[in-house]
Amino acid sequence: MQRLKGKICLVTGAARGIGEAIVRAFHDEGTRVIVTDIDEGAARSLAAELDTESFRLDVAEEADWDAMAQVLPVLDVLVNNAGITGFESGPAAHDPEHATLADWRAVHAVNSDGTFLGCRYAIRAMRGSGKGSIINISSRSGLVGIPGAAAYAASKAAVRNHTKTVALYCAQQQLAIRCNSIHPAAILTPMWEPMLGDGPEREERMAALVADTPLKRFGKPEEVAALAVMLASDEAAYMTGAELTLDGGLLAGSAATPG
Structure with missing residues (x-):
């Protein structure tokens, strides 16, 4: 049975x-899924493969969200997935002492402002039906400090807390609009490429990155998607304001045997 049949879903990034x-995953579950990304060509290519729609959407731009509201005024599910680390354009300093204000603001514009704008759009688009699901992709970095990625960690913590605020606000408004956050860690995606690099040391770097993860492997994007399907479905009708960690046991504690 297709768990999202009949729903209209929008995914950013x-x-x-x-x-x-x-x-x-949403397409396989029978939904009408809207593919949005700042990379219009890549979004169009994926949408064409799945015979669905795509739009260019810069989540940090209020005007883009206003335009989306005109194109898609009614919605059942929004996944605020678009995000950046700040390392995309090169090895800039992102620690609390050396990060520039411009780099800090650039990360927050996408991760924090983009999530705020997406949630605002979704609430308005879901208010007519009085129900829906907002899924915010935060990070393990939103739960703990990251010395070398101050802006990223702070922005993802903002996503975590704004999720709870949206959940409580919608409940206060007597709307069955749920808002939950997913906190992935060590998921092998193109976002890791600047840190993994090329050459013979790549495998060593990969091994080092997952060495502290009890399951000793990277997670798969499909594993995050499976969790998103559950949150988007009616099976999660009583879940709101929750934060779900998908990190291979990284935050559970040390897997070392007591001596």
Whole structure:
């Protein structure tokens, strides 16, 4: 049985990585899924493959969200997935001492502002039916500090807390609009490429990155997508304001045997 049949879903940052996996999973579950991304060509290509719609959407731009509201005024599910680390354009300093204000603001514009704008759009688009599901993709980095990625960690923590605010607001408004966050860690997507690099050391770097993960492997985008399907479905009708961690046991504690 298709768990999302009849629903209208929009995914941001959907052209690759976790976003692409969510689009494919939603499509398989029978939904009308809208592919949005700042990379218009990649979004169009994925949408053509799945025989669905695509739009260019820069989540940090209010005007883009206003335009989306005109095109798609009614919605059942929104996945706020678009996000950046700040390392996309090169190895800039992102620690609390050396990060520039411009780099800090660039990360927050996408991750924090983009999520706020997406949630605002979704509430308005779902208010008519009085129900829906907003899924915000945060990160393990939104639950703990990351010394070398101050802006990313702070922005993902903002996503985590705004999720709870939206959940409580919708409940206060007597709307069955649920808002939950997913906190992935060590999911192997193109976002890791700047850190993994090329050459013979790549495998060593990959091994080092997952060494502290009890399951000793990277997660798969499809595993995040499976969780998103559950949150989007009516099976999660009593779940709101929750944060779901998908990190291979990384935050559970040490897997070391007591001495």
